[in-house]
Amino acid sequence: MFLNDQETATDLLHYEAIAKTVVRLIRDTPKTPLTVGVHGDWGAGKSSVLKMTEDALSKEPKVQCLWFNGWAFEGFEDAKTVIIETIIEELLRRRPNSTKVKDAAKKLLKRVDWLKAAKKAGGLAFNVATGLPTFNQIGDLIGAAKQYLGKQAEGLTREDLEGFVDETAGLLKPAEEESIPAHIHAFRKEFVELLDAAEIDQLVVIVDDLDRCLPETSIATLEAIRLFLFVERTAFVIGADEAMIEYAVREHFPDLPPNSGPVSYARNYLEKLIQVPFRIPALGPAETRTYITLLMVEAALGAQDERFQKLLAAAREDMKRPWLSKGLDRAALVAAMGKDELPKGVDRALVLGSQLTDMLTDGTRGNPRQVKRFLNSMLLRHAIGEERGFSADISVPILAKLILAERFQNDFFEYLVRLVVAAHEGKPQQIIDFENSVRSASHPATPIPAGTLLRKVGKADDASEMEGWANNEWVRNWIALDPPLSGKDLRPYIFVTRDKRIALGGASASGHLTALADQLMGSELEVRGAAAEVRRLPGPAAEEVFDIVRLRILGTDNFAAKPKGIGGLISLAAEHPTLQRRLLGFAKEVDLKKAGPWLAAAFDASFTNVDVKKDYDDLLNSWASQTVNKKLQAATTAALTMKEGR
Template sequence: MFLNDQETATDLLYYEAIAKTVVTLIRKTPDAPVTIGVHGDWGAGKSSVLKMLEGAFAEDDRVLCLWFNGWTFEGFEDAKTVVIETIVDELRRARPTSTKVADAAKKVLKRVDWLKLARKAGGFAFTATTGIPTFDQVKGLYDVATSFLAKPQDHVSIEDLKGVAEKAGEFLKEAPDESDNLPEHIHAFREEFKELLDAADIDQLVVIVDDLDRCLPKTAIATLEAIRLFLFVERTAFVIGADELMIEYAVREHFPDLPPSSGPVSYARNYLEKLIQVPFRIPALGVAETRVYVTLLLAENALGSKDPRFLNLLASAREDMRRPWKSRGLDRRTVEQAMAGKMPPDVDQALVISAHVTKILSEGTRGNPRQIKRFLNSMMLRHAIAEERGFGADIQRPVLAKIMLAERFYPDFYEQIARLAANHPDGQPEALRRFEEHVRAPAPEEDDDEKPAAKGGRKAARSAPAPLPAEAMEWEKNEWAKGWAAIDPPLTGVDLRPYVFVTRDKRSSLGGLAAASHLEGLVEKLMGPTMMVRGAVGEIAKLTGPEPEEVFEAIRGRILQDDNFAAKPKGADGLVRLVEAHPALQRRLLEFIRELPVAKVGSWAASSWGACFTDTGIAAEYQTTLRSWAEQTENSILQKAAQGISKLQRG
């Protein structure tokens, strides 16, 4: 049994509090229209919150709650009309026997037909605010369509234009006197929709819009523009689940001629804030919350979601998460009490694993629940494979989790360990043993440098420790590797060959795991010439979740593998564009720069990165690296370049 990656049926993160707050807000403003945003990164749990919200209205006959998934309608010719038609159709289904609802729905759908009419024209402008064609636009459409029918062009479908002309002709016959007045169109649409709500006899219409951040910019903007038509219709509430950054990107892509912002907030952000009146942001999990989440996931997997012991544990976890800043995670005593004093082995192991992997997993996934769940799923799948192959007893989950942490967050480090383990007769690399001992050794006391001999009065000099193996010396320079070596369980004396075997997936350039073809294609573009890299900016911006890190690691690995740094290597410009679009990668870029062999790099290394570091702390660390290059004497070309850059910055 593995962990379902869909919207969770069990609220392990106490997101119910967010859902209840949204429900309360909607119920306390029954007459006023409201648009609410549920924001969060990819995999943060937005859809789970929206499902809880939908469930809260399920038993209320006076509230009609509709679910609209924008991604489902990706590729439709006009997502805007799809949104409106879906809402109207759902209202008709809710009251299937009502002639009032049917008549009111027809009136609204007739106005929707105008949208389709203008879309058919292919080049007739919509108004910027609503997308509804004016009377003059439709009249022009009718004239053009009839003229094309008289003299058809090779690239125009006669059937399409005939249908357009008929539709336009019908509209012109029925058009009221004020049809050329755009505000009247807007007012009429909203009034007709109010009549539809009255006919349906409901107190509120709640429309949940999910997965909007997965859509292409065209679909996302069309959906948002449709929602704008309802902004002043009483008794309507829209709840939009989306990552704000992706929606801002969609706005910039759809409106490329927007002027640069003259204030602290971009036009793209202003667009979103005017549309969404009340934003809720789902916070990333902290270290303690990650530990609770991992424990609950594994305990639910072991016991089942209906087991009284698990329900007791879930209740304790919720109480703990009421004040997460005070939480230390679920400790053994709390879990034992929930288990009624008898700890099942799988739950005991869940506690061990959560204690071991929490810190690095929290930092590596940045508190993202979906990435945490996928890590655990992968771990359980690999353990199951080992059991099916007959060596499950050789695999301990805490050790497997530690190995997988290296594989997931520092693939080059993992590759070295795997290679050393495979080449050692007992699968116990000496370099890893020495590295762990070095990291875990207690710091010497300040007055312990010299100790007196037993009888002589002379002081015996403290013996210098043996130098570390070359691999361990490189690992010692990396803070992540040292943190990894310090966590339990230690791997000294463990035969790592079974673990290497069970984590041996199909290799690719992306961090060691089989990767999606679109990421492989993007890596190739970012490894290409400057013009190709610039052309990939749009694809870079669409990366979500762990994808930016995977692409970064793929490019980084290929650059270091080439081992040619006199001239700027292919991929360096790609890293710059990637970090500019995803500033969270700044730390990784700094680590990459520090990995460059000082003796081999050319002047390009000193002048290629400065604009990437917008974080003041990381920028300061980069300046320290630049100063060290300016002071070293091993590489005069790099030295002069670094000195020149430093001088320019001071000037």
């Protein structure tokens, strides 16, 4: 069973309402140029809304709907002319037998050729003629001629270059007689003539995946769209995450001031271009539950099954007022199936929808694609168990619970893996004690009294680490979630999620890494003595040791003086640069109220990755501006002053 991650053909989230609103807006303003933005985070369902919009508009005989995927043209030298040329050629392709369309398109394509030649030549038509081209211009000339003539550089002759310059000059010369505004006005006028020739009342261009493009491509595409802003009978529907487009504007125009009144220049740019924005809202708990249930039932029965269609109709009716909905329950499924006893796949959908809703709503922030990917990951892991012949040892609800931890609290999951590998029969006593402590409390979020687990767990190190997780609210809520894990052999689940841990050699390997962590918690001399062993560690083992040391440091909860283990973390990040981001994460975890001045300069030489170093500099600036710890503020300010003076 696999859930398709492409634009859905079945509207499980009632996004058709958004698409219908966009269509109505376009049809109600047929003469007015229009740009509509369909906004949402990555995976929110923008492409699905655009597909529904296209399907609805394709039924209109006098409306021509074109689809343009900006990402598909990533890497083109001039994305601005690509989108214009694509629109013209697509109209020509859809009216292949019309002489009027061919003539109108030819005039427009000549203007596009002028734009391309002007960009490619960059004044070469004039400078080459004087015999005084610059070295850069010579390179531009050869590159332009290669593309235009379809030859390799070594195959170009003097006659080729001279002919190319003459033809380029021929394209540029008529434009000299027009001002740039006149040229743009002529383009818009001739484009309307093309629409008349094609007998099109309204042209709708749907632009998708713009937020996946590099900033240069995104801005070039938007600039091309801007050319059509005053062309009557044209509408653009743009699917993009506003935050990514604002980022593209800032990257492309780095000299812009940070803001203009209450709104940034980047936001102003977007709002001037997009006249009507629609934002796809994140899923709430009821919608998430409904979505999980529908996905699983569709996978079990098929999209065309009459029972699924009946359930889908009930879900759409329920989602009309999501603030009143509780999601699909057993009564809704029984009504759709027509009997009290639910089919196995449908019953599983009901159970998972109930169990996963709260965690997935928070963990994915109501993102449909993230929900779908989680379910796919779970189904794939179960399929691995089936293929290996031990699916009977895997309960889907337990598997789902463990994948929740892996996806949304990975550090805890890694700790859990170590416990399972080292435990007798894969049943960690620590998890049994943890569950009993949480489930005996009045509420899962109630903190566990200090020392509760210390008295129950034999090894002090294990107890200290578990105490740290015992006071993590997310982990407490997770451990309270049904089904319980106590007494369950968790090795099959770990094998289908992280079988590399099994390959480490069980308890002996875990013991070896713990011994290394002990050394990294020691003196500076001990840390230096462990450098060679740290260097030999494979990536997963280095991550494991890093987590052991990190949690031990955080477990001490004493940062007035530089705690033991800091040097060990720095050594691990130095030998394994992929851990630099995690070292930065540790620096952010330190409680500033309790931190001594040592923190200001502890990691100065630790970051070689440019992006991580930039984020560390930002962190230093935040420490210098905070007021909860004056000593740390003064030490950080002094450290930054010294850095600037170097």
